[in-house]
Amino acid sequence: MNRIASSKPQIFLLHYAGGDRNSFRPLIENLQSHFQVETPELPGRGNRMSESFLKNKEEAVADLLKQIKSTRQKDVPYLIYGHSMGAILGFEICHALEKCDDAPRYFVPTGYPGPGIKTPTSIAELPRAEFFAEVRKLGGLSDEVMEYEELLDFFEPMLRADFGLLENKNNQTPDIKIQTPVYAVMGKNEKYALNIRNWANYTSAGCECQIVNGNHFFINQNFSYLSQVIRNLMNAAAAK
Template sequence: MNTTISSKPQIYLLHYAGGDKNSFRPLIENLQSYFQIETPELPGRGERMSEPFLENKQTAVGDLLVQIKQTRKKNVPYIIYGHSMGAILGLEICQIMENNGDAPKYFIPTGFPGPKIKKNLPISELPRTDFFAEVRKLGGLSDEVMEIEELLDFFEPLLRADFGLLENNENRTFNGKIQTPIYAVMGKDEQYALNIRNWQNYTTAGCECQIVKGNHFFINQHFNYLAQIIKNAMDTATAKSNNYLYHD
């Protein structure tokens, strides 16, 4: 007897450093007819502006996990997507969700080559001018924003907190492998783009990697394409599940 799932699959969008739950609006517009969109948000921004920033990776993972578990729907398949900081945290979240018996169908990291590759010097404690010079290299803030001191005043504490979270010496290095398939994407102009195949070292399932035109924030020019990758990943996972369930 065939079983049907009445609910759309879920997707969790994990924001990048300096981002919030609204960071992926164009992507959400492309996905909302297909997925139930979930946008967990770390403290110190958006609807959680009054809450203090978190200080290390472990507390950030724990905070996001609470939000994910609150919104997970039983027996509904889901995907975890994360860009940059979201990809770093998302990998650990996948592992924990697997250990809890609720593995995602796919993990889709963008803007990050996987663990043990990036060797950037810490920037969260740099003087203001040097700090924003490093942020500017990533392409996350437009030239217009960079020229308006009031906007820099707004973004500076948030960006410093998020980079500090990732740079904290208390952070544990990810070891082991997840059992979830990975589809990784990076921009051609990113410093570590050619290391993207590193992701295959962190999953026992399939791993696909792609490099597209653009810098660290290539997603701003490729939301339509990224949405198609995500939809195709869920279609592939669903087809595999159906073949497994109904194969004679």
């Protein structure tokens, strides 16, 4: 099906571990009147449920990059937003797009303090009870979901695959610096929130950082705030 061209800027929303193209539904609803909202997703979920999970970060970056390139409307500006895993992958995606001479106007990472900060102990291979105890600490699954074994059965393979993808021992921390401005946001109860200024080491452009109330999934209570930030960034970029 041919896509209908639009003059609206684009925004690409990169989901977190265990997420899919619908993970940011409230954010999409707040942005769709201002942006062409694009929601690439990794295999093994959503519209790609029948596909096998990916094994490492390099494969995930390549997969998402292919989707972004296929839906980019070159005559309009765009932003990339990613939460947690989406922020980790989005950083390398920005770098790849810059090399293609198609840099985003802004990169908005949330729930991640940038490369080079010590990460928690690997959890992908933990026994089920311990694994979900760690997931629960992040706040990604509600108490209601945690009470139903059937729902845990559904989410467990996807979560383990995504955490395993990030924890793969063959992953390399990229020795790169992007040229795209960064606007980073973290919840004040996140373990590495005070390291958020680390992002300034990984961009040669501007870097703004904010810490807001909440845990790793502060976004669930702050979709209106995030949509306003994103709209303001695009308006500021357009005015330059």
